[in-house]
Amino acid sequence: MIQELLQQLGLSVKEIEIFLALFEQGKTTPARLSKLTNVNRSTVYAILNKLKEKGLVVEDIGAKVLYFSPASSEQVQEMFHRQQEDLKERKKIAEKLATELEKLPQSRTYSVPKIRFIEEEDLAEFLYKRMDRWDEGLRKEDKTFWGFQDDSFVKHYLDWINWVWKNYDVKVKLISNQSQVEKELSGKFKERRIGFWDGSIDFSASTWVMGDYLVMIVTRQHPFYLVEIHDAVLAHNMREVFKKIWTEIK
DSSP states (O other), rough: OHHHHHTTTTOOOOOOOOHHHHHSSSSSSHHHHHHHHHOOOOHHHHHHHHHHHHHEEEEEOOSSEEEEOOOOOOHHHHHHHHHHHHHHHHHHHHHHHHHHHHOOOOOOOOOOOOOEEEEHHHHHHHHHHHHHHHHHHHTTSSSSSEEOOOOHHHHHSHHHHHHHHOOEEEEEEEEEEHHHHHHHTTTTSSTHHHHHHOOOOOSSSEEEETTTEEEEEEOSSOOOEEEEEEEEEHHHHHHHHHHHHHHHHH
């Protein structure tokens, strides 16, 4: 049981071996542990220092001979409590940093793409939560969704589409395939314009361009999934492509 818990804490096989040997001795020297475990003395000393950094081992610096002993249960609990508090503080700092970095203007000629992959079970929730960020991107350009929208997305996520039109001031200029669901939506939303192409073109994944975001969604077969790429250069080029297609298809 103890060995399994130590593994869960991320200790290596050698670290566990040395720690358990030390635990059995209660207090001993690296030389003694080396003899007990048949591990090189320098390796034992290096492992003991790692365990000390992790708060599992205590070094006795008051004696002439170097001794190590396992940390008490109170010391272990206190150490993990400090780590937990430190982790919470680091998380707060990371969240603040991420917020501030989002505000910084990014180069329009070069950037490192940020890619997210969303599986089917999380897709609906992601659409709702992510819309605020996409809306910010839309407002930086022309407030317009450009791209292609497969009719299967409309069938499966019609509630989200209605919610978007109720809560956001956006425009849509999307290409789609001929379908009954799009006929039923025709004219329902003033700024939602859909262009159609003939059935000879097999474009099966919804592809949206919104500001600096490029989003692709597969909903024709299970499992559904979504890929979001946050990159100003890629988004700009794909928007130009869809603008050109739009002028020719409508």
